[in-house]
Amino acid sequence: MTRDLYDERPYTEHAYAETHPGRIAAVARLSGWTPPPVATARILELGCGRGGNLLPIAAGLPGATLVGVDGSSRQIDEARQVADDAGISNVSFVRGRFEDVELAEGSFDYVICHGVLSWIRETARPVLLGRMAGALSDNGLACVSFNVLPGWYERLAARDWLRFSASLGQRVEDAGASLAWLGAQLAPEHADARGHLAAVARRLDETGPAYAFHEYLAPEHHPLLVGAFLDEASAAGMSYLGDAVPATTSLDLLPSEARERARALAPAAAQQLLDFVRCTAFRRALLVRADAARTAAWQTSPDLQPAAIRRLRLASRLRPRDSRVPGARQEAFTDGDVVVQVSDPPTRRALHELASVAPRALGFDDLARRALLADATETAQSSLASELFDLWIAAGGLDLYDHDPAVTSRAGERPVACPVARWHAQHGGVVTNRLHQEVLIPDTIVRWVLARLDGTRTRQDLAREARALDGNGAVSDVELEQLVEASVDRLTACGLLVQA
Numbered sequence: 088m089t090r091d092l093y094d095e096r097p098y099t100e101h102a103y104a105e106t107h108p109g110r111i112a113a114v115a116r117l118s119g120w121t122p123p124p125v126a127t128a129r130i131l132e133l134g135c136g137r138g139g140n141l142l143p144i145a146a147g148l149p150g151a152t153l154v155g156v157d158g159s160s161r162q163i164d165e166a167r168q169v170a171d172d173a174g175i176s177n178v179s180f181v182r183g184r185f186e187d188v189e190l191a192e193g194s195f196d197y198v199i200c201h202g203v204l205s206w207i208r209e210t211a212r213p214v215l216l217g218r219m220a221g222a223l224s225d226n227g228l229a230c231v232s233f234n235v236l237p238g239w240y241e242r243l244a245a246r247d248w249l250r251f252s253a254s255l256g257q258r259v260e261d262a263g264a265s266l267a268w269l270g271a272q273l274a275p276e277h278a279d280a281r282g283h284l285a286a287v288a289r290r291l292d293e294t295g296p297a298y299a300f301h302e303y304l305a306p307e308h309h310p311l312l313v314g315a316f317l318d319e320a321s322a323a324g325m326s327y328l329g330d331a332v333p334a335t336t337s338l339d340l341l342p343s344e345a346r347e348r349a350r351a352l353a354p355a356a357a358q359q360l361l362d363f364v365r366c367t368a369f370r371r372a373l374l375v376r377a378d379a380a381r382t383a384a385w386q387t388s389p390d391l392q393p394a395a396i397r398r399l400r401l402a403s404r405l406r407p408r409d410s411r412v413p414g415a416r417q418e419a420f421t422d423g424d425v426v427v428q429v430s431d432p433p434t435r436r437a438l439h440e441l442a443s444v445a446p447r448a449l450g451f452d453d454l455a456r457r458a459l460l461a462d463a464t465e466t467a468q469s470s471l472a473s474e475l476f477d478l479w480i481a482a483g484g485l486d487l488y489d490h491d492p493a494v495t496s497r498a499g500e501r502p503v504a505c506p507v508a509r510w511h512a513q514h515g516g517v518v519t520n521r522l523h524q525e526v527l528i529p530d531t532i533v534r535w536v537l538a539r540l541d542g543t544r545t546r547q548d549l550a551r552e553a554r555a556l557d558g559n560g561a562v563s564d565v566e567l568e569q570l571v572e573a574s575v576d577r578l579t580a581c582g583l584l585v586q587a
């Protein structure tokens with residue numbers, strides 16, 4: 088029996104916001120595809136690892152049924168343990184290889200396969216794609232992410248070096264130092280190669296040994312051109328809908344000459360040209376069944392339909408940067424990184440409305456009622472839809488959903504946090520909010536409070552528990568209550584509290 092590398096060293100555990108069915112369905116609507124209802128969806132994740140992605144989805148969609156499949160028994164055991172401890176009963180985890188596991192035809196509305204396709208033998212790819220196609224329901228959607236060329240070419244030299252060094256006995260923990268050593272040996276004329284090695288070393292520093300092991304040392308890791316992937320998906324009976332993060336593959340965001348050239352090509356060739364121009368290293372493709380696409384007379388198009396935003400819900404991470412200056416023609420909004428200047432008055436009002444209900448999402452109609460005059464014309468509504476679409480695709484900071492993420496902006500007397508986030512706050516690991524975004528919580532006290540927000544405690548109860556821990560009385564009662572209050576506010580703002 089061959090050893091399982093993921094039993095030996097489990098993979099990093101993360102949630103990927105763009106793989107949430109509510110986000111996938113939103114992109115599908117913008118592409119003219121009618122997605123299956125999200126709240127009651129049947130969801131499959133192939134290569135689910137320790138459940139870092141699937142468990143928070145399950146917790147937020149209690150009416151959905153979820154199945155995670157992975158070949159590593161150690162990772163599946165861990166996923167089951169978290170599900171049990173956190174009381175998540177609508178997800179089951181199956182230890183099995185995707186080649187053999189039983190999947191009834193057409194039995195899943197959403198199939199997620201993140202970070203698997205380019206990590207397996209090349210000959211296994213058609214099998215994996217075939218299993219996905221077979222599992223998809225009629226109008227179901229698959230989200231497949233993988234490493235691509237040409238972006239990965241410049242990292243492959245680092246991989247070859249690290250595999251060679253490992254064959255000489257080097258430990259994975261020393262991978263970064265080893266890359267630095269090689270970089271220092273290179274002659275001055277190889278400055279570009281040194282830069283590439285240094286970039287990989289920085290990435291390994293951010294991600295840790297599990298990532299280094301499976302990305303850079305594992306025997307099977309085969310980034311491919313997106314054109315080759317789309318041919319294989321087509322051979323498996325699936326059509327390309329677009330990317331789960333459309334801003335990364337929008338032809339409109341290319342330099343004008345490349346845009347003109349890409350627009351003259353068929354969709355798959357246009358995407359390949361785009362990857363050469365952008366030196367893409369990672370893709371998140373959305374696929375549908377080709378026979379269902381034919382029946383619906385639906386065709387892949389490089390253009391999304393901004394009007395479809397009117398059927399979606401919007402949440403905003405953008406906040407007004409300065410207090411409003413009456414009469415100013417522009418207003419700055421920021422998500423902490425990017426600053427966007429917005430001049431259209433209804434769009435500005437919409438962003439203020441979204442900021443006032445954050446982290447909740449508002450349906451477009453509700454938002455339009457708040458941001459436009461009561462008797463707003465159809466033209467005004469279309470114009471708002473189009474402005475918000477442009478902001479979403481070009482600047483980020485807005486998130487679109489086809490479901491209502493069960494998140495609250497009011498903590499209530501006995502606050503309740505997402506149970507999977509509570510589990511991670513207690514046992515360690517990445518914390519994921521109800522919008523399926525990872526949240527950094529470096530403060531010990533905030534993590535401590537999060538772990539206890541199960542709806543049984545008031546803020547005063549929490550302050551009393553904290554007092555019992557503070558043996559030497561270094562912090563006053565009032566300070567403790569303030570700390571708890573500030574922690575609950577912070578967790579609410581981060582989208583970690585749910586409707587009780």
Ligand SMILES: C[S@@+](CC[C@H](N)C(=O)[O-])C[C@H]1O[C@@H](n2cnc3c(N)ncnc32)[C@H](O)[C@@H]1O
Binds near residue numbers: 136157
């Ligand atoms: C690189 S990890 C990605 C894990 C997770 N999806 C993520 O992106 O964080 C690849 C995962 O696929 C699983 N895997 C690889 N080949 C498999 C197969 N033939 N059948 C089932 N699972 C497999 C591994 O056990 C591992 O958990």
